[in-house]
Amino acid sequence: MTEIQANAVAAWRPGAGDRFHAWLARFGATPKTLVATPEPLWTGDGGRARELAAGALRFGGALVEAHGESPWDQPPPSRAWMAALHSFDWLDDFAAAPDAATRARLADWLFAWIERYGAGDGPGWRPDLTGRRLTCWVCHAPAILDDAGPDRARAFLRAIGRQARYLRRRWRRAPPGLPRFEAAAGMVHAGLALGAERMIAEGVAALGREAARRIGGDGGLASRNPEDLVEALGTLAWTARSLTAARREPAPAHLDALERLAAAIRALRFGDGSLARFHGGGAGEPEQIDRALAASGVRAGAPVQEVMGYHRLATGRAALIFDSGGEGRRAAATDHASLFCIEAAIGRRPVIVNCGPGARFSPDWRRAARAAAAHSGLTIDRISRTLADTEEPPMAAPGHVSAVREEDETGIWLVAEHDGWLRSHGLIHQRRLYLAADGFDLRGVDRLVASGPGPRATFNAAAARDTHGAVRFTIRFHLHPDVEADVFLAGSAIRLNPGGSDVWVMRQSGGALSIEESVYLDERRAQPRATKQIVVRALAKDYRGEVKWTFRRAEPTRPTAPASRAEP
Known part of the structure; x- marks a missing residue:
């Protein structure tokens, strides 16, 4: 077992309290039957079920080749892989398996888990994982028990009873937010399956x-991870639907939250249905997002312009998401350095992106993906820094952040300012954005300013450490892998083709323009994807640095008329 694998096991080892209550849950009656089995929310993939049965264990963005061995014997490559395996989310694929042999193989995994871990052992005994697992088990119980036989059926019911008893005692110990929703939802689904009215009432409350x-009132979560919103909406919508089908009512606050979550998710989607990728969240699965929104029963209303500190600028076919940081929010250990960074798309084609979530690839990628250089924004430089360099100058938590939006018939303006570089470099960062009403013209100004004796003294000290007597800064625009980019006009501009017939041109003034290598971290792929980034390097001197930049659609070339028609 490698160090990474050992760390994954250690990190997911339940604490003493969870282990004690998992042991205590052994004592209790075995349910005789399940009185209800709610419908699953997600639809599985039969092809993926066959891959799993063949030993290709792809979970949490990592692939393990089991070669016919039990998945429970495999060293986990990451915490995300282990969590996905022990949550049994893959039972959706089991239910969609196209043949009996595949279903039997995956059912064997479940009963092997019961034999190995069902008495309260192993990494799966955490409140959030237990909640997810119970929900999956009871919703897929008919398929699981179809050919199980009496001994396996008793073992299955005994394991459900134990996990339900454990969850009633430990759901409050799940971390706040999505994990606690998953734990409470598991309690509701277990209560519905067992006909346990008190458990249902506790879970609903x-x-x-x-x-x-x-x-939050805007539909946001403290994590500021857009993908967490979809998971929360799916969990709450699924549970509300299960309760309604059983002729029970969700709590009013539960239903109100569905309204807020649905509006927030719609504000953070692009034309292809994907999500903006910030703070550890990926693009999500558009079909799954659509299904969660449909299950919520919440119809689209007036567009939301700001949620969780993200501002949405959308005109014509263009959409841009800007991270203003979230006013008054305390920084979290999982935060990415994405303050004032953007993602943008044209229609269904993503163009400007962030590198994305790296946690599911390796600890090194997790650190690199959190760095400011992995986002489409401005960084203060060190000499010879690369994307994977985690030693970039840390930006202090800003004491002041503002973002003001204005809109009229010509377009949308967003003017933002923060003082995160004030303590280290004496600088205020101002970013101004403009998106024209037709969506064909995006302009930006990035300005660094040192004002007043104190900040200027700090700036002078920082500039004195550089050979140019200045503060170096870089503005990056990471590009989606499907975007073609090349330098033209003697290096003064960059031509972009996001796909289709559109061609866009990026220009800047105030810095040196180049195209460099980058990566796109897609959790649906086993390895990071190579891509490009537009880089503008500049200097702040004499207490000021400024770069202006534009992305404009090139005027389409008109076809030459045939000679017979060109003549008068």
Whole structure:
């Protein structure tokens, strides 16, 4: 077992309290039957079920080749891989398996888990994972028990009873936010399956309280991870639907949260249905997002322009998401350095992106993906820094952040400012954005300014450490791998082709323009994808640095008329 694998196992080892209550849950009656089996929310993939049965264990962005061995014997490559395996989310694929042999193989995995871990052992005994696992088990119980036989059926019911008892005692110990929603939802689904009215009532009340506490008035979560919103919406919508089907009512706060979550998710989507990728969140699966929104029963209303500190600028076919940081929010250990960074798309084609979530690839990629250089924004430089260099100058938590939006018939303006570089470099960062009403013209100004004796003294000290007597800064625009880019006009501009017939031109003034290598971290792929980034390097001197930049659609070339028609 490698060091990474050992760390993954250690990190997911349940604490002493969880281990004690998992052991205590052994004592109790075995349910005789399941009185209800709610419908699953997600639709599985039969092809993926065959891959799993063949030993290709792709979970959490990592692939393990089991070669016919049990998945429970495989060293986990990451915490995300282990969590996905022990949550049994893959039972959706099991239910979609096209043949009996594949279903039997995957069912064997479940009963092997019961034999090895069902008595309260192993890394799966955490409140959030237990909640997810119970929900999957009871919703897929008919398929699981179809050819199980009496001994396996008793073992299955005994394991459900134990996990339900454990969850009633430990759901409050799940971390706030999505993990606690998953734990409480598992309690509701277990209660419905077992006909346990008190458990149902406790779960309903817990989801209502947690939804009111953890989902903000704008539909946001403290993690600021857009993908977490989809998971939360799916969990709450699924549970509400299960309760309604059983002729029970979700808590009013639960239903109110669905309204807010749905509006927030729609604000953070692009034309292809994907999500903006910030703070550890990936692009998501558009079909799954659509299904969660449909399950919520919340119809699209007036567009939301700001959610969780993200501003949406959308005109014509263009859409841009800007991270203003979230006013008054405390920084979290999982935050990425994406303040004032952007993602943008034209129609269904993503153009400007962030590198994305790296946690599922390796700890090194996780650190690199969190760095400011992995985002489409401005960084203060060190000499010879690369994307993977985690030693970039840390930006202090800003004491002042503002973002003001204005809109009229000509387009949308966003003027933002923060003082995160004030303590280290004496600088205020101002970013101004303009998106024209037709969506064909995006302009930006990045300005660094040192004002007043104190900040200027700090700036002078920082500039004195550089051979140019200045503060170097870089503005990056990471490009989606499908975007073609090349330098033209003697290096003064960059031509972009996002696909289709559109050609865009990027120009700048105030710095040196280049195209450099970058990566696109897509959790649906086993390895990072190579891509490009537009880089503008500049200097702040005499207490000021400024770069102006534009992305404009090139005027389409008109076809030459045939000679017979060109003549008068």
